[in-house]
Each structure stands twice: as C-alpha cells, then as structure tokens.
Amino acid sequence: ALRVAAVAPVINAVLDPLFIFTLELGLPGAAWATTLANGIGLAAGLWVVGRGRLALRPVPGMWAPRQALAAQILRVGVPGSLEHTVRTVATFSLLKILNGFGAVVVSAYTTTSVLIMALIFPGVALGQATASVVGQCLGAGRPERATRTGWLSAGLYAGFMVVLGVAFAGLAPHVVAVFDHNPAVVAEGTAQLRILAWCFPPLAVALVLGKAFGGAGTTLPAMASSAVAHVVYQLPLAWWLGERYGPTGAYWAMSSAFMLQGLLSTVLFVKLFGARVSRDPGGQQTVKGAPPRSETAGGRGH
Known part of the structure; x- marks a missing residue:
C-alpha cells in the first residue's frame, strides 16, 4: 500500500518542474502533472491487484454490475464522503x-x-x-x-x-x-x-x-x-x-x-x-x- 501510494506524489514531483518550467505551461502544466501522476498511480494499483499475489484477487465476472453490492458500498461510502x-x-x-x-x-x-x-x-x-x-x-x-x-x-x-x-x-x-x-x-x-x-x-x-x-x-x-x-x-x-x-x-x-x-x-x-x-x-x-x-x-x- 505504501509503495502504491508513493507512486503518484513521486511522479508529480518529477513532472511539476518539467511541465511548469521546461515546457513553460505554467499553472495548466501543474494541473496536467497532477492528473497524469494520479492516473499512473491508479494504473500501478490496478497492476498490483491484477498480479493476484494479494488477498484481493481479480476473478472472472468481477466487473459485472451487482445492485446489492453497489448499495452496500454506497451505504458505507456516502456517509464517509x-x-x-x-x-x-x-x-x-x-x-x-x-x-x-x-x-x-x-x-x-x-x-x-x-x-x-x-x-x-x-x-x-x-x-x-x-x-x-x-x-x-x-x-x-x-x-x-x-x-x-x-x-x-x-x-x-x-x-x-x-x-x-x-x-x-x-x-x-x-x-x-x-x-x-x-x-x-x-x-x-x-x-x-x-x-x-x-x-x-x-x-x-x-x-x-x-x-x-x-x-x-x-x-x-x-x-x-x-x-x-x-x-x-x-x-x-x-x-x-x-x-x-x-x-x-x-x-x-x-x-x-x-x-x-x-x-x-x-x-x-x-x-x-x-x-x-x-x-x-x-x-x-x-x-x-x-x-x-x-x-x-x-x-x-x-
């Protein structure tokens, strides 16, 4: 979890000066750097899960819509938000x-x-x-x-x-x-x-x-x-x-x-x-x- 969580901040720290100063994009460059860094962080997390070495393993049909599961997630997630x-x-x-x-x-x-x-x-x-x-x-x-x-x-x-x-x-x-x-x-x-x-x-x-x-x-x-x-x-x-x-x-x-x-x-x-x-x-x-x-x-x- 620590390694996956560290991916986005580290990449963001590298891309920020590159986009802001080297490419001279200014504030939009900072926004693009943050977006790309978080996207790469998400991809890294999915890759780790997809390897199947964790207790959380992908199985066939896991992406199929499940109304009961979605309702349970919302019951937990909405109050937290x-x-x-x-x-x-x-x-x-x-x-x-x-x-x-x-x-x-x-x-x-x-x-x-x-x-x-x-x-x-x-x-x-x-x-x-x-x-x-x-x-x-x-x-x-x-x-x-x-x-x-x-x-x-x-x-x-x-x-x-x-x-x-x-x-x-x-x-x-x-x-x-x-x-x-x-x-x-x-x-x-x-x-x-x-x-x-x-x-x-x-x-x-x-x-x-x-x-x-x-x-x-x-x-x-x-x-x-x-x-x-x-x-x-x-x-x-x-x-x-x-x-x-x-x-x-x-x-x-x-x-x-x-x-x-x-x-x-x-x-x-x-x-x-x-x-x-x-x-x-x-x-x-x-x-x-x-x-x-x-x-x-x-x-x-x-």
Whole structure:
C-alpha cells in the first residue's frame, strides 16, 4: 500500500518542474502533472491487484454490475464522503468567523491548523490499521477483540497526543515562530495553540474510533459525531463566544468541539460494538446471528 501510494506524489514531483518550467505551461502544466501522476498511480494499483499475489484477487465476472453490492458500498461510502464535506463546510465557516478579528488571527489559525494536521497524520495511519484489524476480527466472529483493538488504538494515540499537547503548550511561542516570525502572529498563535492543546486527546479518540467504525462497515456514526460537534455545536458557539470574548472565545469553541466529538465517538462506539457483542451460555463472545466461533475459525477461536 505504501509503495502504491508513493507512486503518484513521486511522479508529480518529477513532472511539476518539467511541465511548469521546461515546457513553460505554467499553472495548466501543474494541473496536467497532477492528473497524469494520479492516473499512473491508479494504473500501478490496478497492476498490483491484477498480479493476484494479494488477498484481493481479480476473478472472472468481477466487473459485472451487482445492485446489492453497489448499495452496500454506497451505504458505507456516502456517509464517509459527507463527513469530509461537513468538515470542509465547518472549516470555511469558522474561517469566516475568525476573519472578522483581522489578519493576525487568521494567520495564527492557519499556522495552528498546519501543526494539527501534522499531528493527525500518525493518527490516520493508526486508524487505518485499526480499521483493518477491526474488520478482520468482526469477520472472524470476534467482536470482543475488535472492541479491544479500538480501545487500545485510541488509548495509544490519545497518550501520544497528551505528551504532544503538554510539549506544544510549553513550547508554543517557539513552535509558532517556526512558521511565522511576526511577533503579533506568534503571540496570537501561542494563545490559540495552548487552548487547542486541551483537545488533542479527545481529537485522537475521535479520529481512531471513527476509522474503527469504517472497519465495522458503518461510517454513519463518524459522520454524525463530526456534524454535531463541528457544525451544530461549534459554529454557533464560536460566533457567540467571539462576540463576547473576542478570538479567545472562538478558540475555546474550537477546542470544546473536538472534546464533544471525542465524547460522542466514545458513546457511539460503546453502543455500536456493545450491541454486536453478546454472551452465550458458555461464556464465549459471539456476534449476534453469526455462526459459532468453531465454525468461523476452525474450532480454535483464533
């Protein structure tokens, strides 16, 4: 997966200067380079799958339309797409609110957003791994192991974010100054980063558990928690607190929105995975309606 994912960025990095400067195509050249790079990346992925060396192997008739399968894909994919749409709407709406406080606040927000995105990347990778393991455990009739996987991954990433939150809060002026040397931006970014550091652990929980939902084949809980926290809750509160306490109030609205998302994700995870787990008379954990563990794992429970 890493090799296939690296194809498009590497080719894009090679084609960009060639198309933009050597061929003198300018911005259209950058667009063509990106399009070609992603096309080659797609071809590389199809080639890897077509070799038949993975668990995912092409079989005759696999491209035939299947209404039930398409509906299942849409049930999983549409809420996931809407979640990204919700985040985009929330980000632009929040930026509009912060824009009323001036360029310094917007610059500070841009800086802290870059920092948070850098911290999210490890969580995305951990979340993807969690989704894979959760899906495998549920497929093997081991919902209790899927639940433990979700909690363990969320706990690991939350602990990591606690350490980084403390470090960023203490070193905030120096961290912000790496991206912007303007004293006013450094001061505003420091205040913002120290407030947002409080939300790092719940942000980690929300991110990892959101991926775990995907591994369980349901992306609606992650979309719902994101929409409630960042649109229904954050935007009105950011406007209201901003009107009364200035940008600091808006920062606390942002931070508390991630706290709410983490709480909602936790509640939904407990509800969803708790509903999947029942205890049989013998004391074994099974998926409701699934065959006994001996039938799903060769009678050994692994």
